[in-house]
Amino acid sequence: MSRFAFEVARHDRAAHRRRDPRPEGARVMVLGGEHVATAAEIPAIAWMSRDEAPDGEWVWLGEQGGRDHAAVVVDGRVPAELNPVSVRVLAPLLDPEDLSLAVHAVALARWLAATPFCPRCGTRTEVRQAGHARHCPGCAADHFPRTDPAVIMLITDAEDRALLGRSPAWPEGRFSTLAGFVEPGESLEDAVRREVAEEVGVTVGEVGYAGSQPWPFPASLMVGFFGRATMTEITVDTTEIAEALWVTRDELRAHGEAGTLLLPPSGVSISSWLVEAWLGDQITAAWF
Ligand SMILES: [Zn+2]
Missing domain, CATH: 3.90.79.20 (Nucleoside Triphosphate Pyrophosphohydrolase)
Known part of the structure; x- marks a missing residue:
């Protein structure tokens, strides 16, 4: 399932x-x-x-x-x-x-x-493989659908608290796991460490794969990880993250029940699943 x-x-x-x-x-x-x-x-x-x-x-x-x-x-x-x-x-x-x-x-x-035109020479391309490729009659190049990898990670500290952040575009109280795009020439694990360091100033050591989710809006593949922080002091980069915090499981449950901290809906995003896997429990509808 x-x-x-x-x-x-x-x-x-x-x-x-x-x-x-x-x-x-x-x-x-x-x-x-x-x-x-x-x-x-x-x-x-x-x-x-x-x-x-x-x-x-x-x-x-x-x-x-x-x-x-x-x-x-x-x-x-x-x-x-x-x-x-x-x-x-x-x-x-x-x-x-x-x-x-x-x-x-x-x-x-x-x-x-x-992508109607060839990125190499600008000629209008022909669709091939029943929608899964394009061929350029101008320069004979074949083009395939791109997928842009993004990392999404639940970071914990030595006390097993989880690190959550709020995007500047979100209302007060709405939090999620941290995430970001993988850069050219970068491993997924390094992208996790770089994004966490850039967004909240926390260094991360061990990083382990958790699962992945295609998110074609327009072309992402969300690759989920669990990571362990080697420090706890948060220094927020306010352009990418408005605020960030460490929470224990009991604190998250209390916030959820009080409606003071909202999370992505259960069952839709890998982000909520990462939180649920750490929490050992399903996020209930009241927390969305
Ligand atoms: Zn071409």
Whole structure:
């Protein structure tokens, strides 16, 4: 079972079948950007037949439950009559099978929409591999969807307190684990240590892998870690973090119940799962 949204794939990408993105009998998802067509008034994807789907770029998603699945990426926004809803909003509402296909489709839709031209020579590229590659007829370069790794980490100190931070964009009281993008030529572990040092001035020693979450809004892969601080004094870099604090498990529970500290919703982000893994308990709805 998955511990947070998008963690476990529930479809076979069947990459050997990327020659034909629109096989007969396929169930078809319609999307534009991160918005997908949904069934009216129910939080479910509106699967269509090949003939019902509007015009757009066809993408092969793969096989699931003995059925073929494809997506049509429309040019611009999904028409209002198809009830477009962001996959980010649908994440906690969809069944795991549809969510698995949706996260794959959104990642491709965002990439296809953002990269029509060759970054080497500027020629308009041709879509290949049923939406999973682009080929440049000008310079013969092949281009593939990019994924930008970001690290997200729950740091503890020698007393096993957790380090949480608040972004300047967030309201008072809303906290999360620290996170940041991996820089070119940097290991994931070094990115964890650098980001924590930059954001809150805390040095981190041991770093261990916890899990990962695709987050295609537009192209991130969140790579989760647990890390152990070698000091506790916090010096906040106020451009990236408004405030940071160390909390014990009892303090976090007391804050949660009093509503004085809010966390990301349980089951959606790897951030809340990292906190829950440390806490040994699920974050309840009152804390969101
Ligand atoms: Zn080119």
